Amino acid sequence: xxxxxxxxxxxxxxxxxxxxxxxxxxxxxxxxxxxxxxxxxxxxxxxxxxxxxxxxxxxxxxxxxxxxxxxxxxxxxxxxxxxxxxxxxxxxxxxxxxxxxxxxxxxxxxxxxxxxxxxxxxxxxxxxxxxxxxxx
Amino acid sequence: xxxxxxxxxxxxxxxxxxxxxxxxxxxxxxxxxxxxxxxxxxxxxxxxxxxxxxxxxxxxxxxxxxxxxxxxxxxxxxxxxxxxxxxxxxxxxxxxxxxxxxxxxxxxxxxxxxxxxxxxxxxxxxxxxxxxxxxx
Amino acid sequence: xxxxxxxxxxxxxxxxxxxxxxxxxxxxxxxxxxxxxxxxxxxxxxxxxxxxxxxxxxxxxxxxxxxxxxxxxxxxxxxxxxxxxxxxxxxxxxxxxxxxxxxxxxxxxxxxxxxxxxxxxxxxxxxxxxxxxxxx
Numbered sequence: 001x002x003x004x005x006x007x008x009x010x011x012x013x014x015x016x017x018x019x020x021x022x023x024x025x026x027x028x029x030x031x032x033x034x035x036x037x038x039x040x041x042x043x044x045x046x047x048x049x050x051x052x053x054x055x056x057x058x059x060x061x062x063x064x065x066x067x068x069x070x071x072x073x074x075x076x077x078x079x080x081x082x083x084x085x086x087x088x089x090x091x092x093x094x095x096x097x098x099x100x101x102x103x104x105x106x107x108x109x110x111x112x113x114x115x116x117x118x119x120x121x122x123x124x125x126x127x128x129x130x131x132x133x134x135x136x
Numbered sequence: 137x138x139x140x141x142x143x144x145x146x147x148x149x150x151x152x153x154x155x156x157x158x159x160x161x162x163x164x165x166x167x168x169x170x171x172x173x174x175x176x177x178x179x180x181x182x183x184x185x186x187x188x189x190x191x192x193x194x195x196x197x198x199x200x201x202x203x204x205x206x207x208x209x210x211x212x213x214x215x216x217x218x219x220x221x222x223x224x225x226x227x228x229x230x231x232x233x234x235x236x237x238x239x240x241x242x243x244x245x246x247x248x249x250x251x252x253x254x255x256x257x258x259x260x261x262x263x264x265x266x267x268x269x270x271x272x
Numbered sequence: 273x274x275x276x277x278x279x280x281x282x283x284x285x286x287x288x289x290x291x292x293x294x295x296x297x298x299x300x301x302x303x304x305x306x307x308x309x310x311x312x313x314x315x316x317x318x319x320x321x322x323x324x325x326x327x328x329x330x331x332x333x334x335x336x337x338x339x340x341x342x343x344x345x346x347x348x349x350x351x352x353x354x355x356x357x358x359x360x361x362x363x364x365x366x367x368x369x370x371x372x373x374x375x376x377x378x379x380x381x382x383x384x385x386x387x388x389x390x391x392x393x394x395x396x397x398x399x400x401x402x403x404x405x406x407x408x
Binding site: 005038043086096100132 | 308325329330331335342368376381383384385406407408
Binding site: 001036037038051052053054056057058059061062063066070094095096099100101102104109110111112113114134135136 | 137139141174176178179180181182206207212213214215216217222225226228229230232233234236264266268270
């Protein structure tokens with residue numbers, strides 16, 4: 001069994017942003033030299049998520065607007081601690097914070113339109129994603 | 137370490153449908169000849185999901201109605217591309233598009249009521265799910 | 273490849289409850305004697321979930337209130353079977369019922385604020401979570 005671990009760092013310019021990381025993940029998988037395996041991609045900060053969907057600007061706009069509708073910024077009990085980002089915790093929960101990508105014949109085994117995004121909901125500061133490949 | 141990969145194809149009759157795939161997954165796990173491992177089940181098209189829940193017709197009706205309430209069909213920015221399925225992308229996001237099933241003693245290690253469903257939100261055409269078993 | 277499986281049992285006092293299981297998972301990972309691997313944590317009953325987020329009482333209150341807003345208790349088709357917990361099935365779906373935690377250098381590789389919770393939505397009875405470690 002081989003294991004290969006890398007960490008991706010993000011400091012987004014906007015507070016909320018979708019960053020396409022598919023190419024970076026493909027490079028990590030190539031470096032891992034694993035023919036068959038799994039690639040776990042997990043946001044380590046609790047106000048960010050990982051999303052697998054379409055690289056289409058309209059849809060990316062739709063999903064961020066929809067998340068704002070279902071988990072709006074506003075007044076939350078969490079803010080009594082001095083924080084103002086409770087909605088970001090909820091948005092992470094809706095999108096889910098991780099994915100497991102299959103590796104087949106040494107490459108990411110994605111569908112024709114599947115692209116992997118880092119979804120930031122409370123950015124403008126350094127945050128981390130763990131990428132761990134296991135396989136053979 | 138052993139790896140075993142299969143692809144399931146679906147062409148649902150209805151645009152939205154829940155298809156119970158538990159038995160098919162059990163057969164794949166048996167064919168994989170893995171005693172201890174993980175079975176990743178991931179929808180490769182970005183308007184479908186994988187759901188682990190109850191084989192009960194009332195609940196299946198409830199969940200589809202509830203998804204329609206939270207992620208309704210309607211007018212979205214994505215539709216400027218000529219598509220009409222933005223809601224299906226959002227429903228996939230809510231349900232999540234994949235699960236990792238534990239394999240113990242050579243079989244799926246599911247709870248008493250856990251059944252695995254392919255959740256289609258934009259069907260009537262050929263779509264694919266990857267099933268990858270890793271273990272020993 | 274090493275595999276190590278344990279089951280956690282929960283009987284919560286309240287119907288809805290968040291139980292921090294991070295320490296118990298760390299102990300299981302230590303017992304598994306795996307340096308690099310994955311730890312799958314999956315709720316085996318279909319009215320419970322696993323949540324990775326912040327150990328902060330205000331936020332925990334917020335998330336439960338928010339789930340009640342998006343997936344309220346009420347009248348559902350599922351209740352014609354005699355059940356009264358359809359909302360718990362929906363809440364499990366929103367939160368997702370499982371996570372895969374990375375193991376690096378023999379320990380859970382979590383972000384600075386990541387804590388793992390068992391999320392019960394229909395408790396006061398015995399329910400189970402499977403924890404399976406694979407790695408080397």
